[in-house]
Amino acid sequence: MSMLTPPGMGGKYRITGNRYPRMRRPRHRRRFFVAASGAAVALSLVGWGSLQLVDIFTGNSGTARAAGGGKGCSAQRTGASPSAKATASKLPKPGEITVNVYNATTRSGLAKDTADALKKRGFKIGKVDNAPAEYDKKVKQSGLLLGAPKAADGAFEVLGTQLDGTKTVRDTRKGEDVDLIIGDAFKKLEPAKSAERALTALANPSPEPSASC
Numbered sequence: 001m002s003m004l005t006p007p008g009m010g011g012k013y014r015i016t017g018n019r020y021p022r023m024r025r026p027r028h029r030r031r032f033f034v035a036a037s038g039a040a041v042a043l044s045l046v047g048w049g050s051l052q053l054v055d056i057f058t059g060n061s062g063t064a065r066a067a068g069g070g071k072g073c074s075a076q077r078t079g080a081s082p083s084a085k086a087t088a089s090k091l092p093k094p095g096e097i098t099v100n101v102y103n104a105t106t107r108s109g110l111a112k113d114t115a116d117a118l119k120k121r122g123f124k125i126g127k128v129d130n131a132p133a134e135y136d137k138k139v140k141q142s143g144l145l146l147g148a149p150k151a152a153d154g155a156f157e158v159l160g161t162q163l164d165g166t167k168t169v170r171d172t173r174k175g176e177d178v179d180l181i182i183g184d185a186f187k188k189l190e191p192a193k194s195a196e197r198a199l200t201a202l203a204n205p206s207p208e209p210s211a212s213c
Contacts, residue, residue, distance in 0.1 A: 091154040093158075094121060097158060099123050099125055099178055100126040100179045101179075102127075102128075102129055102132070102135070102181045103182050104131035104182060105137070105184055111130070111182060117189050140184050141184075141185055142165040143180055143182055143183055144166065145180060146171055146181065151176070152168070156168045
């Protein structure tokens with residue numbers, strides 16, 4: 001009988017040979033880890049479900065989708081805003097604007113050439129001359145637009161479609177004419193077709209897009 005055989009145990013229960021029986025690790029530790037993992041998953045699901053219920057009852061979920069343009073939302077164009085429509089209705093036509101063209105650069109003939117081009121595009125031309133001393137060789141932009149406060153109601157915008165990079169200044173004059181003082185950055189007027197498209201867009205503002213879900 002082997003030394004490993006308990007007393008009184010024989011027959012088929014007898015342990016023979018010189019190998020020790022393989023001992024298995026207790027299963028209660030594995031069961032503990034499995035139970036702990038399951039509990040963590042369950043708590044996570046409960047927390048997520050609670051947040052969803054809070055979002056539903058507070059309306060945060062719908063607000064986030066609408067503000068962020070999330071999945072399921074589509075952009076639709078609505079009519080132009082009342083302010084845009086009011087501005088477009090007050091825009092004067094080129095033939096209603098008298099432009100005085102002044103040259104503040106060292107390039108000769110620039111005022112006359114620009115005035116002739118504006119006249120072909122429908123603007124009324126007033127004075128054509130060198131810039132006054134206070135602006136002569138002091139305008140760095142492509143152009144400086146001067147006019148009475150009422151010129152901001154549309155004359156500045158309409159004339160501004162003809163050249164890019166202008167600056168507008170309101171003065172104390174009472175007339176409705178507008179001064180265009182050509183500056184150092186001026187090269188030429190915008191192409192006639194581009195200026196015409198800009199005028200059309202100015203007179204017909206695009207509808208504002210809105211998100212709907």
